[in-house]
Amino acid sequence: MDNKNYQQLTRTFLRLSRFSHLSAIASWDMFAMMPPGGSRARGEALAELSVLEHQIITDPTVAQWIDAAGQEDLDEIERANLREMTRLHHQASLLPESLVEAKSLAGSRCEHAWRSQRPANDWQGFSQNLKEVVKYSREEARLRAEAKGCTPYDALLDVFEPDMTSAQLDVLFADVKSWLPDLLNKAVAKQSQRQLVAPVGPFPTSVQRELGLETMALLGFDFNGGRLDISAHPFCGGVPEDVRITTRYDENELLSALFGVIHETGHARYEQNLPRNWPGQPIALARSTAIHESQSLFFEMQLGRSQGFLKQLIPAVKRHFGDQGAFEEANFMAWNQQVKPGFIRVDADEVSYPAHVILRYEIERALINGDIDVDDIPALWNEKMQAWLGLSTDGNYRNGCMQDIHWTDGGFGYFPSYTLGAMYAAQLFSAASQALPDLNAHIAQGDLTALFDWLRQNIWQHGSRYTTAQLITQATGEPLSSRYFREHLESRYLSLPR
Amino acid sequence: MDNKNYQQLTRTFLRLSRFSHLSAIASWDMFAMMPPGGSRARGEALAELSVLEHQIITDPTVAQWIDAAGQEDLDEIERANLREMTRLHHQASLLPESLVEAKSLAGSRCEHAWRSQRPANDWQGFSQNLKEVVKYSREEARLRAEAKGCTPYDALLDVFEPDMTSAQLDVLFADVKSWLPDLLNKAVAKQSQRQLVAPVGPFPTSVQRELGLETMALLGFDFNGGRLDISAHPFCGGVPEDVRITTRYDENELLSALFGVIHETGHARYEQNLPRNWPGQPIALARSTAIHESQSLFFEMQLGRSQGFLKQLIPAVKRHFGDQGAFEEANFMAWNQQVKPGFIRVDADEVSYPAHVILRYEIERALINGDIDVDDIPALWNEKMQAWLGLSTDGNYRNGCMQDIHWTDGGFGYFPSYTLGAMYAAQLFSAASQALPDLNAHIAQGDLTALFDWLRQNIWQHGSRYTTAQLITQATGEPLSSRYFREHLESRYLSLPR
Structure with missing residues (x-):
């Protein structure tokens, strides 16, 4: 069966999923394990990876494969997978790389500062960072809205x-x-x-x-494929093969x-x-x-x-x-x-x-x-x-x-x-x-x-x-x-x- | 000062260091935190990243920048940095990508199986995996030896x-x-x-x-930039901003x-x-x-x-x-x-x-x-x-x-x-x-x-x-x-x- 364009896509998405794996584990670590001093380097590393993932999924070749795969002989599962690939490709392609990186860094900064601003009830400080985040989110929304x-x-x-x-x-x-x-x-x-x-x-x-x-x-x-740990804001992270959930304890x-x-x-x-x-x-x-x-x-x-x-x-x-x-x-x-x-x-x-x-x-x-x-x-x-x-x-x-x-x-x-x-x-x-x-x-x-x-x-x-x-x-x-x-x-x- | 080739190199190595950061944290996690079921996916994700890092450092443009930077006006620190960049580039360029990936996967497999083979004193099983590892290491050694x-x-x-x-x-x-x-x-x-x-x-x-x-x-x-945890084989990992050391305890x-x-x-x-x-x-x-x-x-x-x-x-x-x-x-x-x-x-x-x-x-x-x-x-x-x-x-x-x-x-x-x-x-x-x-x-x-x-x-x-x-x-x-x-x-x- 000739579906070589579809096969190229599956290889690309498999590769992307491996990078997502590393991003998921490093993000879990950031919330559950990382000491404060690691924050800046971690934020930069995760932003670099998100830029890379963005480059891979928005590569013009991916668009060509998607177009060509639509003409190939695919079964129902493959068609559904192609539909999801197309959605993710389009979603990513609407955003320039600079916006992806700027949004990721502004988000890390805002979250990190929030950790001390919240206990201090510091709305003035927090709102400055949040304005940056909102600026990039509005830009993202505008680009997506125009296309859709x-x-x-x-x-x-x-x-x-x-x-x-x-x-x-x-x-x-x-x-x-x-x-x-x-x-x-x-x-x-x-x-x-x-x-x-x-x-x-x-x-x-x-x-x-x-x-x-x-x-x-x-x-x-x-438990062969997951853990329970502690974080300030409980969440479920990790990857399907290794699911990391967190909670927080109050002894009272x-x-x-x-x-x-x-x-x-x-x-x-x-x-x-x-x-x-x-x-x-x-x-x-x-x-x-x-x-x-x-x-x-x-x-x-x-x-x-x-x-x-x-x-x-x-x-x-x-x-x-x-x-x-x-x-x-x-x-x-x-x-x-x-x-x-x-x-x-x-x-x-x-x-x-x-x-x-x-x-x-x-x-x-x-x-x-x-x-x-x-x-x-x-x-x-x-x-x-x-x-x-x-x-x-x-x-x-x-x-x-x-x-x-x-x-x-x-x-x-x-x-x-x-x-x-x-x-x-x-x-x-x-x-x-x-x-x-x-x-x-x-x-x-x-x-x-x-x-x-x-x-x-x-x-x-x-x-x-x-x-x-x-x-x-x-x-x-x-x-x-x-x-x-x-x-x-x-x-x-x-x-x-x- | 015109040292634009050197500047290109520093940007490339900064990017590489961010990927190394993620690899270091995911590797620490593999030994200190990961449940057994996550092993295969983690091994594949780390191998994918090592292939990427290998691609970046062996890119022919890097070789061109290195050659050109050698003619640029660099101070003593920059010369030393260029010397180290050159060494890392040459070391990586000697190995084909397929070998890097195969060696990484064989290593993950051998290490993972060792965890149960050692308690079972199973040399037969272990030696099968080790032979794979040795095969790739000999191939690596041969390529490096020829060049050197x-x-x-x-x-x-x-x-x-x-x-x-x-x-x-x-x-x-x-x-x-x-x-x-x-x-x-x-x-x-x-x-x-x-x-x-x-x-x-x-x-x-x-x-x-x-x-x-x-x-x-x-x-x-x-402790603002590091942690102490437990692993079967004690080590020091992580990154300079966030150093992870491990030990193991015997209550007797x-x-x-x-x-x-x-x-x-x-x-x-x-x-x-x-x-x-x-x-x-x-x-x-x-x-x-x-x-x-x-x-x-x-x-x-x-x-x-x-x-x-x-x-x-x-x-x-x-x-x-x-x-x-x-x-x-x-x-x-x-x-x-x-x-x-x-x-x-x-x-x-x-x-x-x-x-x-x-x-x-x-x-x-x-x-x-x-x-x-x-x-x-x-x-x-x-x-x-x-x-x-x-x-x-x-x-x-x-x-x-x-x-x-x-x-x-x-x-x-x-x-x-x-x-x-x-x-x-x-x-x-x-x-x-x-x-x-x-x-x-x-x-x-x-x-x-x-x-x-x-x-x-x-x-x-x-x-x-x-x-x-x-x-x-x-x-x-x-x-x-x-x-x-x-x-x-x-x-x-x-x-x-x-």
Whole structure:
């Protein structure tokens, strides 16, 4: 079979995947291992590699191979792979090398300075760096938007979430906005009537780590191909063959690190179970950021905070930290399903979480489209936090717009993925419940095999073979709907305890 | 000043240094962090990067720039840098890309398999992989030897130790062979008359680690630009801005990890104090592997096992592990200056160490020159171990020729550096003692400032500015001599206690 152009492309993408491997490990190291003095050299090394990767993927020969491969005799898998290669090539080709490098360096600088600026509540200092990042992100958005014929923000959104538009998002989020405030108020009111016993610490880091590792094992994490470490901002990194998840420990707080680990384990299992028969090919990569978040939230929220799974956790928690009132079944369940609006997104419960995301989406869209500037962010943030969650962030930058590193590297367009992920997760769990009889009973018995098999067959094994819409329709019988997310929240937070 | 060709070269080497940075961190990770399942992908990623680096440095344009830069108006520093660039370019240009990649992959495979083959004493399995490695190393040696007009082994030696030849080595090692067996016997006999109290364990890993970190601080390690971790085979890796040293712990044995840490700290301080004003340039790199080993052995043997330094260690050891008879001063000194011929090179005392090195040198030279084959190694090893140290390794591959990973990645030509390093270390310590009045008294008081300043001024700050011969002659007033090493061993092991 003559598909020599396609073969040239597969060799090029295999080579690129090897460079991505090194970039992924060096980035993980930067957050989990690197001493401060290594920062500048590491930033320069990673920027140099990103320039190289950009050169390889935008080489004019790649464009020629893509054109010619389109005429070759390819099977369905190869066509899907060619579609993904084309997308990545076009995405990269829109940006000049100088912009790629400048954006990478500005991002490293902004993130590094943030580490000390956040504790100092130094918005003045931070905003100077952020303006640089926004300048390059706007330039990127402008170039992408011109080529695609859409708004600048939609052009960035498409990088993370192919085919998603802000028009679609506005419909989905308008629906959420129509019912979430009421649901949130009712859940808070309902929970206000009960008296909960708080777990009493301290909870030594080393013991928390042991419990985390045990829970990862229960959730099927493959330790032959991955690790658990510590970083200030938890994440899932590395490569499918060697997945690195991180968490952070607070010795006075038991559950934040544990559920962080469960969340990252969801990301990790997706990565560890991506298809291995197309090494280094784009078709073997995770489908999108929203599908990735759907897996972490499936683990953390749908499965992890379900009655059955929480019941499974209790003996392990007692084994590590001794028996105490807080670990009594009804209390432990209620403690882990609390709704408590707060400042920090990553600590938010699943009912108030969408408020954080929609707030951030509305601000970043306006910022990238040029409707507001960096200096306008704190006031807007405060206004929206007041309106959604009744909290003031006036002058409190560190717990407001400086709370995480998401914008420091110019990752505008990523945020909606979190709530899209929550919606996908609810829709997938609903479909799995239909397909698997007695799913909740199995979970309560610690038997997760059928559930993970279902995820493997419906999501993990497909990589990027299908579009997101195809993948979800095949798995659940219908396109994305916010209905399942609403039903899930109502059932868990407003109905009588089951 | 018109030196645009030289400027092109500095940009190219800066770029190369950034790729080396990523390779160094990914290699450290491979040994210190990576789970087994990541091995194949990592090996492929590192091989891909080594091919890229090879392409960049062997690009014909680099040769043109080198030729043209030779005619440009360069100062002394730039000339020295150009000399080092030229050396690296020529070394790389002699090897085809396919050989670089094949050798890198064969090395990764052989090292990875060794991890399980060594415990299983599986010489049959190991030798199959080693034959592959030797095949590529011989091919490399042949290509280098043809270009240089020397024997194959000398051509490899020159890569690690520029300007060193086996003719010079034979003279130095013949001298060592003429006095070492007698010195070894006398030292063993002298020590056999005393009764030593062994430290009583267990020594928990976490406490050993604390003692190691404290000792690193005492030795001036900069923790803002480095870390201490664990690996099966201790090493010093990373980059000058971020030096990664490793050790391994045995809870029944206190001193092996501690002196391993002291050894690696010597390597680390050399790296951390290399010149920073020529970023990414070859002139800013460590001079050679023997000079590197001279720094680690200076720290471990000359300084670390001196009476004064051992006395300094005692309070710290007692603070971490409590008081016991073994930590009484005379006993602790004697315990740390024991001469005990054994199988394992990395555990060897400094008197029997040269026997391990010369044995390995003679075998690897014969192997690379084609006088013997891989299958001949075990018998030769046994014969030489019997002759030198009176120990049989017949059938005991795991403690014989499979004891470490040095040959698995084709690093033939490296071994002599250890004993050259011991000689350089003794010669440097002797010169420092001449230059610094009351050096031993200062060491005994824990005041190491003057000694480290002397090393910084005479070795560290020069990077590769001078040739090895120039560097040593400037620092010590004469070229390399084995005399100081002999005097050091005689003084420490045969004279009356000082």
